[in-house]
Amino acid sequence: xSHELLQTIWFILIAILWMGFxxxxxxxxxxxxxxxxxxKNDVERRSIINTIGPHWDGxxxxxxxxxxxxxxxxxHWYATLFSGFYVALFxxxxxxxxxxxxxxxxxxxxxxxxxxxxxxxxxxxxxxxxLILGVAFANLTLGIPIxxxxxxxxxxxxxxxxxxxxGGLTFVAxxxxxxxxxxNLKLTGELLEKTRKLAPKGWVASFVLLSGMIIATLLIxxxxxxxxxxxxxxxxxxxxxxxxxxILLQKKREGWSFxxxxxxxxxxxxxxxxxxxxxxxxxxTDPSFSLTISNASSSAYTLNLMSIVAxxxxxxxxxxxxxxxxxxxxxxxxxxxxxxx
Amino acid sequence: xxxxxxSRWQFGITIIYHFFFVPLTLGLGFFVAIMQTMYHRTGNHxxxxxxxxxxxxxxxxxxxxxxxxxxQEFQFGMNWSExxxxxxxIFGAPLAIEALLAFFLESTFLGLWLFGEGKxxxxxxxxxxxxxxIGSTLSAFFILVANGFMQHPVGYVIVDSANRAxxxxxxxxxxxxxxxxxxxxxxxxxxxxxxxxxxxxxSWHLVRKQGDQVFKKSFTLAAKIGCIALISVGLAGHSQGQxxxxxxxxxxxxxxxxxxxxxxxxxxxLTIGDLTGKKEVWSLRIPYVMSFLACNNFSCGLEGVNxxxxxxxxxxxxxxxxxxxxxxxWSFRLMVGSALIMFFVIFYALYLLWKKWPDKGMKWLKWMPxxxxxxxxxxxxxxxxxxSGRQPWIVQGLLRVEDGVSPNLSNGMILFSLIGFTVLYSVxxxxxxxxxxxxxxxxxxxxxxxxxxxxxxxSGAGY
Numbered sequence: 001x002s003h004e005l006l007q008t009i010w011f012i013l014i015a016i017l018w019m020g021f022x023x024x025x026x027x028x029x030x031x032x033x034x035x036x037x038x039x040k041n042d043v044e045r046r047s048i049i050n051t052i053g054p055h056w057d058g059x060x061x062x063x064x065x066x067x068x069x070x071x072x073x074x075x076h077w078y079a080t081l082f083s084g085f086y087v088a089l090f091x092x093x094x095x096x097x098x099x100x101x102x103x104x105x106x107x108x109x110x111x112x113x114x115x116x117x118x119x120x121x122x123x124x125x126x127x128x129x130x131l132i133l134g135v136a137f138a139n140l141t142l143g144i145p146i147x148x149x150x151x152x153x154x155x156x157x158x159x160x161x162x163x164x165x166x167g168g169l170t171f172v173a174x175x176x177x178x179x180x181x182x183x184n185l186k187l188t189g190e191l192l193e194k195t196r197k198l199a200p201k202g203w204v205a206s207f208v209l210l211s212g213m214i215i216a217t218l219l220i221x222x223x224x225x226x227x228x229x230x231x232x233x234x235x236x237x238x239x240x241x242x243x244x245x246x247i248l249l250q251k252k253r254e255g256w257s258f259x260x261x262x263x264x265x266x267x268x269x270x271x272x273x274x275x276x277x278x279x280x281x282x283x284x285t286d287p288s289f290s291l292t293i294s295n296a297s298s299s300a301y302t303l304n305l306m307s308i309v310a311x312x313x314x315x316x317x318x319x320x321x322x323x324x325x326x327x328x329x330x331x332x333x334x335x336x337x338x339x340x341x
Numbered sequence: 342x343x344x345x346x347x348s349r350w351q352f353g354i355t356i357i358y359h360f361f362f363v364p365l366t367l368g369l370g371f372f373v374a375i376m377q378t379m380y381h382r383t384g385n386h387x388x389x390x391x392x393x394x395x396x397x398x399x400x401x402x403x404x405x406x407x408x409x410x411x412x413q414e415f416q417f418g419m420n421w422s423e424x425x426x427x428x429x430x431i432f433g434a435p436l437a438i439e440a441l442l443a444f445f446l447e448s449t450f451l452g453l454w455l456f457g458e459g460k461x462x463x464x465x466x467x468x469x470x471x472x473x474x475i476g477s478t479l480s481a482f483f484i485l486v487a488n489g490f491m492q493h494p495v496g497y498v499i500v501d502s503a504n505r506a507x508x509x510x511x512x513x514x515x516x517x518x519x520x521x522x523x524x525x526x527x528x529x530x531x532x533x534x535x536x537x538x539x540x541x542x543x544s545w546h547l548v549r550k551q552g553d554q555v556f557k558k559s560f561t562l563a564a565k566i567g568c569i570a571l572i573s574v575g576l577a578g579h580s581q582g583q584x585x586x587x588x589x590x591x592x593x594x595x596x597x598x599x600x601x602x603x604x605x606x607x608x609x610x611l612t613i614g615d616l617t618g619k620k621e622v623w624s625l626r627i628p629y630v631m632s633f634l635a636c637n638n639f640s641c642g643l644e645g646v647n648x649x650x651x652x653x654x655x656x657x658x659x660x661x662x663x664x665x666x667x668x669x670x671w672s673f674r675l676m677v678g679s680a681l682i683m684f685f686v687i688f689y690a691l692y693l694l695w696k697k698w699p700d701k702g703m704k705w706l707k708w709m710p711x712x713x714x715x716x717x718x719x720x721x722x723x724x725x726x727x728x729s730g731r732q733p734w735i736v737q738g739l740l741r742v743e744d745g746v747s748p749n750l751s752n753g754m755i756l757f758s759l760i761g762f763t764v765l766y767s768v769x770x771x772x773x774x775x776x777x778x779x780x781x782x783x784x785x786x787x788x789x790x791x792x793x794x795x796x797x798x799x800s801g802a803g804y
Binding site: 081 | 400401403404405407408409411412414415417418419420422423425426429430431432433434436437438439440441442444445446448449450451452453455456457460461500505507508509511747748749750754757758761762765769772773776779780
């Protein structure tokens, strides 16, 4: 295969890793954000955590793999992005750490203050990464100051522009609604009634924000001028999916509502990736300073090697992750009589 | 202050924290898998209790290892962007493969193991914990492949037009002798760490006469496996001496604080340098021993620091090619010293087994919980030696540390994250030790219920 083709394949593959991450970790970020508000007592909170208990760690690996794949396939992208978004990534890491430790530690002590502390860590550790990722993706597409040496010359506050913040809030709202849909399928009893009541509100918030983000994206970024109608396809699909998800929710078709919200969430990274292509980081300083799939990429040898590895192992990983969801497909029993810690 | 120094401190602190947890994960995973296998084979409930008891400690420790590990995956880009650009074509591959092969495996199957009891057929449930242990081992392998490249770069060419090193031979990269020896050493240390952890905690219970069956069995298993693992650590370490002489002679000379070339080379029992750390004042040495450590004979010659410095200056231009000797010299001695104490501990444990728990020997048992710290000391000082002995290189002979750092970072930014990580990790380690200590003291006879009574959901919440 030619080097150019390999670069495009790896651009797509990294987009796929992000899609997997958004779909999977999207709902467990949502569940994490809802935890302290939805769960009014310890049994309820434990039930909520148990819906994602077997899965959250595996879901998170999609992010790590996206990071690792970016390093292997596009070292300059990895280097510029990670050093440039330094403070944002530090906060993202803090979020992920307190969240992961929270899941494992919170039930290991009976003290209510201990548990409540970790529950809030799970909340913050779910909300913060969602927000930061939204801000980051929006800025990647919008363009940020990058000089001729592929060095980011802005700072943390450069990222907090209105469009970046719309991106961040949209991610938070979309994950919240995705999480509510997931809980609708997983919970029983009073908790289920609560999530069913909340779901329409979650839909309104995510639908309004997604619409706003799509309009802003098409107006502010160079997606439409660069790609024409192609840039509109994925936002339109994401928008329609979320719209239909809302209608299905109204008709109590919760399974389908989850699926369609999932498709919408999955399409969010596609919106950005399609606009960026063939760039991977847009420079606002000078378009010719942008990082592209060709100037940021690894050698053909490494891309070939990684393609073989991915070809073998991505289907394998998908296989056992799907199997794991199959094993835990049933609704959770939330009868406190059967609870032990 | 200087961004290079700050970034080095951050990397050092975060990776040492990370490596407090990793070796225990590597070893304890297999111990738990073996215990569950024995339960599966014999149906003896003592093994089930063992699985649950050690499994809980495994999970508490695992969480910290994973969470502190995420930082490592990001930090190369965050603080060492020029390094990532220069060797990313090579170094990125094992990191991505590690995520794809190992991280997915261990995290997905840990979820299945924790929550799958009663939902999965028993054999499949047993297989899941083996998958977790294999996943951690694969993770160790690929990250050590990456590290091996930094110590002894292989399988690459320098492409001037792209101003970077590029991979040309993946097989050479993963078969790097440096990486293979690291892997051998690290896995053996992982088993040793877990063995001493089990010995220490089991002894604590045996002294208090609780959970006698569980802890005698655990103690026996740990003493036997620990013995093999510790011998294996020693053999791996010895082999590394020879390969240091070939690939990183400066590190070898520095760990001995050997300024002047010697033939045959002596081993330093105690060397005192002057205040600059660049000159020897006095030393007490055993002849021939260093030749044996480095070449397996008693006659070979070793180049001293001064000769190597002169040689590197000719080869790479003017500069200071001598690692910080205080660290290399003392970390080597602390590592080997703690390993020697571990040998005594294992001998003592085997003696108790051989004599069938003699009353006279049991009085020392109360000191055993202290030895759980020894592997931590050896693991940390071992890596301190390996990484500080590589200075001033970030990739031996290819790229210097100061040329690898991210150019866009201000001191304030790094200081912010450095303090942030240090404070966060310190709080977490406090919580982690609190939990480990709490669950290590629980009497397993009281804690564990029979599997029949456990409905599916509960077993998940129960771990």
